[in-house]
Amino acid sequence: MTDRKKGKMAPEDPAAAADGQAPAPYIPLRDVVIMPGVETKLVVGRPHSVAALAKAQGDGDGLAVFVTQRRGEVDQPRLKDLYSHGCLARIVRDEEGDGGVHAIVVEGFERVEILRLAAGAERSRIECVYRVRPTTGADGAEARELADRLRALLPPQARRVKASDLGRFADLVALDIAGTLGVAGMQGILEASEVSARLRLLLAHCDQERDIDHMAESLLNRSDYDAEAHRREYLQRKAVDIQRSMGEEAAADLEELTRKVEEAGMSAEARAKCGEELARLGTMPSMSPEGSAIRSYLDFMLELPWRERSAGEISLKEARRLLDERHHGLGKVKARILEHIAVQQQVGAGRGSVLCFVGPPGVGKTSLGEVIAAALGRRFARVSLGGIHDESTLRGHRRTYIGSMPGRILKVMAETGVRNPVIMLDEIEKLGRGHNGDPMATLLEIIDPEQNRHFSDHYIEVDFDLSEVMFIATANSMEPMYDALEDRMEFIHLPGYVDGEKIEIARRHLLPRQQEAAGLGGCELEIGDDTLRDLIHSYTFEAGVREFDRCLGRLMRRTVLEQERAGEREAPPQLAIGTAKAREILKAPWLPNDLQREDRPGVVNSLVVMNDMFGDVHQIDGVAIAGDKGVRQTGNMEPMLAQSAETAEAVLRASHARYGLAEDYFDRNGIHVHWPIVDASGDGNSAGLALFVLLVSAANGIPVRMDTAMTGAINLRGEACIVGGLREKLMGACRRGVKRVLFPQIQERELQDVPQEIKEQLELVPVKTVAEVLKHALTRLPAPAKPPARKERRPAPPPGQPPARPPLGA
Known part of the structure; x- marks a missing residue:
C-alpha cells in the first residue's frame, strides 16, 4: 500500500504541467464521472489502466487523467469511445489486491479536454495530451441568482450543501443528485466550464423531477386512478416493444x-x-x-464436416523418416506401416483394413498413429474406449431425452473439421457391455467399410458418411476381444523392448526431454550403460519405457534440487551420474530379484505372459505329502492352468514306472502344488511342461536346475505343444537372469523374431517330449521303478477233489 500526502493542491499546479501540452497517463472509467474537488474510490483492473496507474505513480507526481467511456461494454476503448472531457486527479492511495486489481482513492483538481492520444506505439495505450478548462463566471450576478433558485428546489438533504465558490457548489450538488442525473447528466456538468451553464443544467433537471413528482401525486390522489392497472399497462407496452425488437433479431x-x-x-x-x-x-x-x-x-x-477434406499429400519418405526418428527398433512393425502407407499412396483412397496395434503400455502405439496421420497429411484424433458400457456414448442420445448429446465419434468428426481424419480407437479391448445396448456392436458399424458409409447417430437422426475416415485401434491384449470385431481388424503386435533398445531410446529421446524439462538442457550429461541397465533391472518392471522415463526424470529433478541447496543457480557444464549416485537418489531398489537360485526339489521356473503382454518368470512350488492322495492345488487357480496340472498328472500316472514311481504312488501319497498369486490369466495352458517337471521332482526328491526356465503345453501323449508369447517370455527370462530356456521344438521358427541380444544371452533348447525336458531340467534322471514281484499260482485240483491243504508250518 502506498499513501500519498493529502494536501490541498493549488489549481494552477496541474495547469502549469499542461501549458506545454505534455502527455499524461489516462485511465478510462465505466459508468462513473470524477468531479474536481472531491475524493472518489475506484477499482482498476484492466491491463491498460494498471499500466497507466503505474506510469502515473512512477513519474513522482501521481497525476492522471480520468475520463469516462461512452459505452461501458467496450473493454479496450479508443479515442472515439471516450468523452471529450475528463478530470485531472491525483492518486491519493493505491492498494493492490488479488489478481492484480488495484483499489485506489483519487482527488479531482481540474476539468480537462482530451486533445489526442500521445504518439508512439506504447504511449498511445496509456498517455494522452490534454488542455485544462478553467472555471469562469463564478462571481457573476446571474450565477448568484441561479444558485438561489437552485437552493429552493433542492431536497432538504441537498440544501445543506455549503460552498462559498459557486462552481464548487454546483459540482457538489451534482454529486448529491448523481443518482437521478445519470452518467450523461454528470458528464454534462463536467464539460460546462462556465458556472452559470452548470447551474442552468441542474435547475432544468430539478424542474423535470419536480413535475414528475407532482404528476404522480395528482394521479394517486384521484379516486378513479388504478395504480395496479397503470402498472400492468406500462409493463404490457414494454413487453410489446421488447418482443418486437427480439422478433426482428430472431x-x-x-x-x-x-x-x-x-x-x-x-x-x-x-x-x-x-x-x-x-x-x-x-x-x-x-x-x-x-x-x-x-x-x-x-x-x-x-x-460437422459435410464436404471439407484434408488436402495433404501422402509421403512415404516422410513416413520412413518419422518412424525412424520417433521409434527405435520395431523393424517388422515399421515395415507393415510403410506397406500400408504405400498402398494408400498407390490407390489414393483410405478404404483399407483397420490396423490394430497390440502391445503392452509404453511401447509407442499412440505415437505410431500420429506418424501415420502425419505421413498421410491428415488430421489426427484419439478416442478412448476404456470403460464405455453404454451404446449411446458412441451412437449418441435421442433428442427426446433431456440433456441429449451426439455420440463421441461424431463429436471427434466435428472437432477435426474434415471428412477424412485419422481416428485412433484407444484400448479397444476394454470396451464393455452394459444394460444400455452393446457398444461393441456399434463399433462394428463404425469401423466396417461396408456399413459406415451410412452410420446413424441417434442425435442427428440422419446418416453420416464415415467411409473416408481411417480408423486405427490399439489394445494391450487380444483375449477379451469380440470375435466379430477381431475379424474386421489386422493385428500388428508390438513386443516389449529389450535392454539395449531401452538404453538407445533413453539416449535418443528420454534423457534429452527430461534434461530440458528440468532446466539442464545446456549441460553435457554423462551416464553409462551400466547405470541405465541397473535402473531398468532394479527400478522398473515393464515392457515399455514409461517407468524408466519417470526414473530418469527423478534423477534430473533431484540433481537440480541439490544444486539449489548448494547455491548454484546455473546448470553445470558437465553432469555425471553413476550407478552409486543413481541408487543414492532413488533409494533402495524396489524390485528385488526374489527367485530361488539354489537347485532344490519341487521348485520350477515357469515362463508366463501377464495380461499387459509382459513376460516374466514365476516359480511354482510343490511338495510330496505322505498319506494324501492325488494332486492338490492352491494359489492362482485359473481354469486353464488347473487343466494343465490334470494333464501332467495323467501323463505321469500312465508312465509312472519310467519316472521312478510305484503304481499305487498317488494312492498312498499326494503332491501339493502352489501357484504364485499373480495376474497371469492370459498365459493359458503353457505351464504343462513345468508342471510335469514339478511332479516328477517332488515325487522323487530330485532337485530342479534353477538356471533353467521352461514354457510349453502338454498333451496326453507327453508331447510339447505350441504356446503363445514366446518372444515376451524369452525377454522375461533374460530380464530375470535365467541362463537357459526350454521351449517346444515346433516353435523353433519363431526364433527369427527374437532380438539377437536375447539369443546371445540365453541358451535356447527346443524339446519335443517330456522325457527330453527332464534331461535338461533335473540335476539327474529318476531311476525306473521295478515292477512288483508276481505271486506263484498253484494248479487247480481235478474236478471233484477238495483243494490240497498246505503242509503244517507252511
Missing part, C-alpha cells in the same frame, strides 16, 4: 441459419431435416427450452 438470426445450412454442403436428407427444424424454430419463442434445443442441434449440424 428473424435475422433465422435467416442467417438458413443461409448457413444451404452453404454447408449437407446431404439431401440432412438438409431436409435441418429445414424442418428451422421451420419449427421460427414458430417458437426464442427463449423457450425447446427452441434452445433446436438451436443446439442446428449448430452441431453446421459444425
Whole structure:
C-alpha cells in the first residue's frame, strides 16, 4: 500500500504541467464521472489502466487523467469511445489486491479536454495530451441568482450543501443528485466550464423531477386512478416493444441459419431435416427450452464436416523418416506401416483394413498413429474406449431425452473439421457391455467399410458418411476381444523392448526431454550403460519405457534440487551420474530379484505372459505329502492352468514306472502344488511342461536346475505343444537372469523374431517330449521303478477233489 500526502493542491499546479501540452497517463472509467474537488474510490483492473496507474505513480507526481467511456461494454476503448472531457486527479492511495486489481482513492483538481492520444506505439495505450478548462463566471450576478433558485428546489438533504465558490457548489450538488442525473447528466456538468451553464443544467433537471413528482401525486390522489392497472399497462407496452425488437433479431438470426445450412454442403436428407427444424424454430419463442434445443442441434449440424477434406499429400519418405526418428527398433512393425502407407499412396483412397496395434503400455502405439496421420497429411484424433458400457456414448442420445448429446465419434468428426481424419480407437479391448445396448456392436458399424458409409447417430437422426475416415485401434491384449470385431481388424503386435533398445531410446529421446524439462538442457550429461541397465533391472518392471522415463526424470529433478541447496543457480557444464549416485537418489531398489537360485526339489521356473503382454518368470512350488492322495492345488487357480496340472498328472500316472514311481504312488501319497498369486490369466495352458517337471521332482526328491526356465503345453501323449508369447517370455527370462530356456521344438521358427541380444544371452533348447525336458531340467534322471514281484499260482485240483491243504508250518 502506498499513501500519498493529502494536501490541498493549488489549481494552477496541474495547469502549469499542461501549458506545454505534455502527455499524461489516462485511465478510462465505466459508468462513473470524477468531479474536481472531491475524493472518489475506484477499482482498476484492466491491463491498460494498471499500466497507466503505474506510469502515473512512477513519474513522482501521481497525476492522471480520468475520463469516462461512452459505452461501458467496450473493454479496450479508443479515442472515439471516450468523452471529450475528463478530470485531472491525483492518486491519493493505491492498494493492490488479488489478481492484480488495484483499489485506489483519487482527488479531482481540474476539468480537462482530451486533445489526442500521445504518439508512439506504447504511449498511445496509456498517455494522452490534454488542455485544462478553467472555471469562469463564478462571481457573476446571474450565477448568484441561479444558485438561489437552485437552493429552493433542492431536497432538504441537498440544501445543506455549503460552498462559498459557486462552481464548487454546483459540482457538489451534482454529486448529491448523481443518482437521478445519470452518467450523461454528470458528464454534462463536467464539460460546462462556465458556472452559470452548470447551474442552468441542474435547475432544468430539478424542474423535470419536480413535475414528475407532482404528476404522480395528482394521479394517486384521484379516486378513479388504478395504480395496479397503470402498472400492468406500462409493463404490457414494454413487453410489446421488447418482443418486437427480439422478433426482428430472431428473424435475422433465422435467416442467417438458413443461409448457413444451404452453404454447408449437407446431404439431401440432412438438409431436409435441418429445414424442418428451422421451420419449427421460427414458430417458437426464442427463449423457450425447446427452441434452445433446436438451436443446439442446428449448430452441431453446421459444425460437422459435410464436404471439407484434408488436402495433404501422402509421403512415404516422410513416413520412413518419422518412424525412424520417433521409434527405435520395431523393424517388422515399421515395415507393415510403410506397406500400408504405400498402398494408400498407390490407390489414393483410405478404404483399407483397420490396423490394430497390440502391445503392452509404453511401447509407442499412440505415437505410431500420429506418424501415420502425419505421413498421410491428415488430421489426427484419439478416442478412448476404456470403460464405455453404454451404446449411446458412441451412437449418441435421442433428442427426446433431456440433456441429449451426439455420440463421441461424431463429436471427434466435428472437432477435426474434415471428412477424412485419422481416428485412433484407444484400448479397444476394454470396451464393455452394459444394460444400455452393446457398444461393441456399434463399433462394428463404425469401423466396417461396408456399413459406415451410412452410420446413424441417434442425435442427428440422419446418416453420416464415415467411409473416408481411417480408423486405427490399439489394445494391450487380444483375449477379451469380440470375435466379430477381431475379424474386421489386422493385428500388428508390438513386443516389449529389450535392454539395449531401452538404453538407445533413453539416449535418443528420454534423457534429452527430461534434461530440458528440468532446466539442464545446456549441460553435457554423462551416464553409462551400466547405470541405465541397473535402473531398468532394479527400478522398473515393464515392457515399455514409461517407468524408466519417470526414473530418469527423478534423477534430473533431484540433481537440480541439490544444486539449489548448494547455491548454484546455473546448470553445470558437465553432469555425471553413476550407478552409486543413481541408487543414492532413488533409494533402495524396489524390485528385488526374489527367485530361488539354489537347485532344490519341487521348485520350477515357469515362463508366463501377464495380461499387459509382459513376460516374466514365476516359480511354482510343490511338495510330496505322505498319506494324501492325488494332486492338490492352491494359489492362482485359473481354469486353464488347473487343466494343465490334470494333464501332467495323467501323463505321469500312465508312465509312472519310467519316472521312478510305484503304481499305487498317488494312492498312498499326494503332491501339493502352489501357484504364485499373480495376474497371469492370459498365459493359458503353457505351464504343462513345468508342471510335469514339478511332479516328477517332488515325487522323487530330485532337485530342479534353477538356471533353467521352461514354457510349453502338454498333451496326453507327453508331447510339447505350441504356446503363445514366446518372444515376451524369452525377454522375461533374460530380464530375470535365467541362463537357459526350454521351449517346444515346433516353435523353433519363431526364433527369427527374437532380438539377437536375447539369443546371445540365453541358451535356447527346443524339446519335443517330456522325457527330453527332464534331461535338461533335473540335476539327474529318476531311476525306473521295478515292477512288483508276481505271486506263484498253484494248479487247480481235478474236478471233484477238495483243494490240497498246505503242509503244517507252511
